Amino acid sequence: MQDKQNQLIERISDKHLVVGVDIAQQFHVARAVNFRGIVVGNPITFENNEGGFSALLNWINNLKRLHKLEVSIIGMKPTGHYWINFSKWLIKRNIEVVTVNPHLVKRNKENRDNTQSKSDKKDALVIGDMVKNGYYSFMRHASEPFEKLRVLMSNRDVVVKGL
Numbered sequence: 001m002q003d004k005q006n007q008l009i010e011r012i013s014d015k016h017l018v019v020g021v022d023i024a025q026q027f028h029v030a031r032a033v034n035f036r037g038i039v040v041g042n043p044i045t046f047e048n049n050e051g052g053f054s055a056l057l058n059w060i061n062n063l064k065r066l067h068k069l070e071v072s073i074i075g076m077k078p079t080g081h082y083w084i085n086f087s088k089w090l091i092k093r094n095i096e097v098v099t100v101n102p103h104l105v106k107r108n109k110e111n112r113d114n115t116q117s118k119s120d121k122k123d124a125l126v127i128g129d130m131v132k133n134g135y136y137s138f139m140r141h142a143s144e145p146f147e148k149l150r151v152l153m154s155n156r157d158v159v160v161k162g163l
Contacts, residue, residue: 005134005135006134007134008134008135008136009132009133009134012035012073012131012132012134013035013071014034014035015069015070015071016034016035016069016070016071016072016073016132017032017034017040017060017063017064017067017069017071017072017073018032018033018034018035018072018073018075018128018131018132019031019032019060019072019073019074019075019128020032020033020074020075020076020100020123020124020125020126020127020128020129020130020131021056021074021075021076021086021124021127022076022077022120022121022123022124022127023076023077023079023080023082023083023086024048024082024120025048025080025082026047026048027045027046027047027048027052028045028046028047028048028052028056028082028086029043029044029045029046029120029121029123029124030043030044030046030056030059030074030124031043031121031124031125031127031128032060032063032128033125033128033129033132034067034069034132035132036132037128037129037132037133039125040063040067041059041062041063041066043121043124043125044056044059045120046059048082048085048086050089053086053089053090057093057095060072060074060095071096072095072096073095073096073097073098073131074090074095074096074097074098075097075098075099075100075127075128075130075131075136076097076098076099076100076127077099077100077101077102077105077123077127078099078102079102080154081147081150081151081154083099084147084150084151087139091139097139098131098136098137098138098139099136099137099138099139100127100130100131100135100136100137101135101137104130104135105123105126105127105130108126108129108130108135109122109123109126
């Protein structure tokens with residue numbers, strides 16, 4: 001297990017911009033760090049649509065240019081189904097996308113500021129830190145019927161909770 005994590009850490013070099021994204025239904029929040037965990041740039045909030053995704057991509061490219069970084073890796077929590085279209089959009093543009101365990105995000109909140117406080121900006125930063133520390137998994141591409149089933153189950157959960 002430790003060897004696998006070491007390999008994941010070694011993949012992140014001093015040429016990487018590590019972006020953590022907190023996924024939500026309508027608006028996502030992104031924060032960026034370098035390979036050492038130093039915050040790079042200001043947070044960005046963007047819509048869950050193609051215009052928002054393009055705004056994020058412009059933000060990433062500006063940060064890479066300003067800080068002389070060559071590669072970006074984007075980490076996110078695979079919660080609900082809101083992340084699926086976003087991750088596919090990024091992959092089509094040859095941007096590496098990884099996922100982090102939502103339970104580990106919750107447990108790692110104290111690492112930055114010794115508080116369990118929650119905010120979208122903080123969660124995005126925690127996700128970025130987890131990626132640079134090797135606590136991520138590679139995207140697994142699911143078949144289209146499986147993805148439709150996942151969306152259906154998520155929608156069912158909303159309806160059941162509403163009832």
